[in-house]
Amino acid sequence: MICNAASGQKHTISGYITDQKSQETVIGAAVFDQNSRHGTISNTFGFYSITLNDGAVKMRYSYVGYQTQEAEFNLTKDTVINISLSENTVLSEVVVTGRKETGIESTKMGSLDIPVKMIEHTPTLLGETDVIKTIQLTPGVQQGIGGSSAFYVRGGNGDENLVLLDGAPVYKIDHLFGFFSVFTPEAVKKVTFYKSSFPARYNGRVSSIVDVRTKDGDMQEFHGTVATGILSSRLNLEGPIFKGRTSYNFSARTTYMTFLAYPFMKKFMQDEFFTYFFYDVNAKINHKFSNRDRLYVSFYKGIDKFEYGGKTDLDETEYKNDDYGRIIGQKNYHNKGEDDVYLNWGNTISTMRWNHVFSSQLFANTTLIYNHYDMNTGYHEETKLTGDVNRYQYSKSNFGSEITDYGAIIDFDYMPSPRHAIKFGASYTYHNFAPETLITKEIDKDSERPDENVDTVMSHAHSRPHYGNELSVYAENDWKISSNISLMPSCAITLFNIDHKNFINIQPRFSMKYDFLENWAMKASYSRMSQCVHLLTSTPVSMPTDLWVPITQKLKPETSDLFSIGFYYTGLKMWDFSIETYYKYLNNVVEYKDGKSYVGFAGSWEDLVALGSGTSKGIEFMIEKTSGKATGWISYTLSKSDRDFAENSGVNFGRKFPFTYDRRHNVSIVYTQRFGKRFELDASWTYYSGAHATLAKAKETVLYPDYYDDEEWGGRGLIQTNETKTDYVVNKNNYTLPAVHMLNIGISFHEQKKRCERIWNFSFYNAYNRKNANLARIKHEDERLRLQKITILPLIPSFTLTYKF
């Protein structure tokens, strides 16, 4: 990093920028000296620092949606100015985006700040406002199955997105097989989405970063939100513990699907039961020790539970027969039993962060992370026979997959001059991967056969656990070379140690911005990213049974090289225009080999997959209206992405094939209109070219190895073949599903009550009931082929009632 030598006497202005009412820190607020024309922005903890020449300064503090504040004084020494911005109550418009950190003024490209208001104004399935659903509407992002939270960025797989919750990676980002994301909207403070120009502090995935920051909690007053919808309800509470010093934020969400379905189950499932529920809990405590020290402790737990089973409670008779069917005795007994099949999964994340201001130019954040993800599925059977027969049988088999991470991160923000914003730091994570564990417990106690009683626990020989140590260091310098050129060189180096082998990845990154005309900017960037975990998945539906596995000696780290160039125009008031084009090369992409898929325990997962490469290229257009009564954006993406594996890899005979979500065209229109203070209309219309699916249009012969058979019993000799038929697939992803388009509408009515605000929201998912093919399969009927297209989500109306107090 190169820093300009100081010229003349300089001093630093620093401090925190907060919301005036809640004292919540404001991320990405602009700080600008109108005299020297130098500026900076507040970091993710609301801290800012700017070093200026001594003399008169005219500071302006601004953030979208807040009233601008100015401070004019003579700078003669290092000065701390903590600014409290008040919300802009004069303007009634819906303000959608604040783009200072990631917009035209930033050196970075391919990134987007997503404030909560933007998330709230994205109509979604069942009225559940959702961070991920908003990201899906931005250019370069492809949806998975309609309505799900799966997203694929610039041709990357779903596991290539690093989703961070207060700095900790979230391994499973959705509930209900992808239809709800784990992020409770009321708990979210701000989301930043990166698809290129990745800051050096982010490592571990190769396609995108979603950095979700939760609310700290109001330092001044108690507030709350209660929202109830068709399938779920949410609660958010926040307030001071010690006014002005300590605050908390608590939010929870749960579903009551089982209760709603109970009348139907009672009618159709007499001795059986079905339950499904999920919940999320977010809790955060924030304490301000002084202007130099702050502590944040946050906790998240989210769980999904699915169970299906039955109960037995009846009197039975067992007849004893001889070899010829004659009854020679009977026993009467009572049979009481139960059995169930279950599937549970969830994340538990806890972080502790300590902010310390070493000096007006040096800010540090230290983070400790505990992160656990587990999935368990299995069955349980229990039977108790009493009476003439005394027998107790119990069996339980559980398959589990889990990851536990312990991490420590230290990040420094060093701002020696207005021309340089330097970030550097290091992190260490201890990973404990247990991708597959199968344990079976068996009890069988029969009073009549004591010799054959069983009481055992078996741990089957599945994949062994893997212990990984991940160490990374990074540095970046956002360097404003001149008034119209800025440069951001950065580099991260990661060392991943697993199974006594070290993998070192050097990840240089580079961004530059050139303001070639007023209101026009050109940006270019190159990023190398790497990741040391892979997600093995077999289905387009987000399944908890997908396996997170670490890199091994066979499965090398995946890397990406991303080249981007873009042009930006902000000459029209309230409007932003951008065009970005990119080329991405993915190396060591994981794909199941031909003939392999994961729907059972297939044994060594390392042997089931192969490593190949992928390319993706595209051009993205975005027109965005950032403020006013009507806001929104139109985006269009033209892209192509495919996968390429070596001929001997066992994948598609070495022939290139399209990526599953290689959707050629992608259009999103998002529109929000506010009518007065009480009524809002939100709408989004999306169009995607169809995804790709692997379909068999013919049958082929399968031959087994030699099969011995006796000639006298119809065999034909020593080596007898045994054959059958199976699906014949020419190429992976050989079928392009029909294009998908749909309209989602949300209508909100706001009503100010005496002590609270009431909001009715009516939403219509897939408003014109387009029968989009989400899944497809081929049916061979006599001599003709039929394609069965399965539409999972037709028109779904819903409502949400929200009280804010």
Add this chain to the structure above:
Amino acid sequence: MKRIFSMIFSALLLIGCNTYEDITLDETVGTLGINGFLYSQCDTNKVLVTLTGIGSPAPVKNATVELRVNGQLCETKTASDSLQGKYYGLKTIFNPGDHIRVDVYYGNQHAYAEDVCPAAPKDLDAAVEFEENYAYRDAYDEFEIDDLYKVTMSFADADGSKENYYRVSLDKHYGYEGIVEKVESKTIYVEYENYPEDNYSYTMDTVYYCHGIKHLHRSGIADIANYITTYENNPELRPEERIYDSYFWDDVCNYFRIFKNTSFAGGRCTMTFHEDVNFADYNHIRDYDKNGRKVRYWHDEKWPTPPSEFKYSTDEELNDIPTYFYYETVSVESYSAQGYELLQTLNSYISGQYSISELTGSVKMYSNVSGGTGYIAAVSRISKIVKVIDGYQPEPIKDFEEPQN
């Protein structure tokens, strides 16, 4: 696991809706498929030639099949020599280390596949001993304790300097020499204590307890009676080496018993199998049908149906002293890396892993055929016969008592 997937898919179908459309045929129909496991030192190898088709593949009777060994054209067949019209017998003998190439021409299609015949494993040894009260978990995940025969086999790795791929196969030879007895026609009374109205009686035909008058010889991928139980060089079996199946989990079972030399490279591999020979007791021919002497074998439908001209024992034969025998042919086969991939695929296929294509999409079958589909694998094999039971005399079956009316 498959059940979980199926339940989820059913739920998706329940909330969703279906539409159908016809798909036009394309070039995927009529693609040349060639399949074959070609054994070294064998003159009865066969290549299967078919065309892919809707519903089922079609046999190809008059293709031209060429076998090249180390680049030399050794054999050409221009017509199928099997009854079904799709197998092409090859008499050329090749050796481990030879490069094998099979070319098939049909119409304007040309498909070919290549493999290098791997070195054969060496020095196969096998022995058997009786083991009482052996505890194990059967193929249905049930805990069992049985008296079993323990077969221990060992062999030397073909080449310790590289990864080798093996398959163990066990082939049973068992049968009876003699007939146990004949039970004359009797009247059977069936009584139901709680449902006396359902009581009935019938006259049973003569019952023949024929403990096998034939020499049976079978093996099969679905054989659940024998499986690898320990693996001396690696006491904990690697998952892919297990034959263990779980009813619930739908594991990919190692039906073909394939494994690598990972833990014994350059050395010897020792394995034990436990054989349940009780199945032999089921090999009785019983007839409770009062309408005639229709004989059936044990319930396992995979067993061959007896030929209609099945010969019943004569009264004279019934007086013979029965003995039965049982021996195993233990074989170790060596495959190339692509042959191993293929067998892994077949393990997945037989385990039913392709049956939920609604969620996973169709699974592309492994192939090493250029210009078509299918696979050709070159195999080297060594075998040894182990006597498990020789001359065993089972207890005579007790006659039943006449019910007292």
